[in-house]
Amino acid sequence: xxxxxxxxxxxxxxxxxxxxxxxxxxxxxxxxxxxxxxxxxxxxxxxxxxxxxxxxxxxxxxxxxxxxxxxxxxxxxxxxxxxxxxxxxxxxxxxxxxxxxxxxxxxxxxxxxxxxxxxxxxxxxxxxxxxxx
Numbered sequence: 347x348x349x350x351x352x353x354x355x356x357x358x359x360x361x362x363x364x365x366x367x368x369x370x371x372x373x374x375x376x377x378x379x380x381x382x383x384x385x386x387x388x389x390x391x392x393x394x395x396x397x398x399x400x401x402x403x404x405x406x407x408x409x410x411x412x413x414x415x416x417x418x419x420x421x422x423x424x425x426x427x428x429x430x431x432x433x434x435x436x437x438x439x440x441x442x443x444x445x446x447x448x449x450x451x452x453x454x455x456x457x458x459x460x461x462x463x464x465x466x467x468x469x470x471x472x473x474x475x476x477x478x479x
Contacts, residue, residue, distance in 0.1 A: 351391025352420075354466055355400050357410070359383070361463040362394050369440040370422070370468065392420075411465070414445065419459070419467040423477045427456040433470045434458045442468075 356362045360378035367374040372392065376383045383394040401407055411417060424430055431448045437460055438444055445459035445467060457471035 351393065353391075353393035353395055354464075355397045355408075355410070356394050357397055357464060359394060359396055365442070365462045366392075366394070369437050369442050414443075414461055414465040414467075416467065419469050421469045421471065424470060424472045425474075425476045427472055427474050430456045430458060430470055430472050434460070437470075 354362070359380060363374055363376070363378045363380070363383060366372040366383075372385060372387055374383055374385055381396045381399045385392050397408070397410065422433075424433055427448075427450070434444075434448050442460040442462075445461050446457070448456055448458040450456045455471050455473050457469055460468050460470070462468065
């Protein structure tokens with residue numbers, strides 16, 4: 347098996363589309379009233395899927411955490427420490443919820459965390475050098 351992508355099951359598709367499109371800059375072509383959003387970000391499939399639609403498809407009910415949650419994170423990389431600070435300031439100004447202000451960690455990474463409208467975490471970080479796989 348090969349990792350194809352990842353997704354979030356969402357309650358309020360409109361709010362989530364606006365956040366990932368307008369705050370984080372993901373290119374999303376679908377409208378805010380859609381049931382599914384599929385996009386490629388830096389070669390990785392990312393999707394938003396309506397919770398009710400997923401439950402209907404699988405004929406099951408699921409439980410969802412409300413508020414800020416630590417079940418997963420989306421990690422975004424920038425090349426420099428200064429870009430971490432600038433990206434953080436930008437997304438906070440656009441309405442993201444701050445979880446951790448930019449901090450340089452003992453292992454040499456500068457990182458910060460924000461939350462989307464449904465409490466999912468996004469990290470913006472750098473090791474002060476261009477991204478390397």
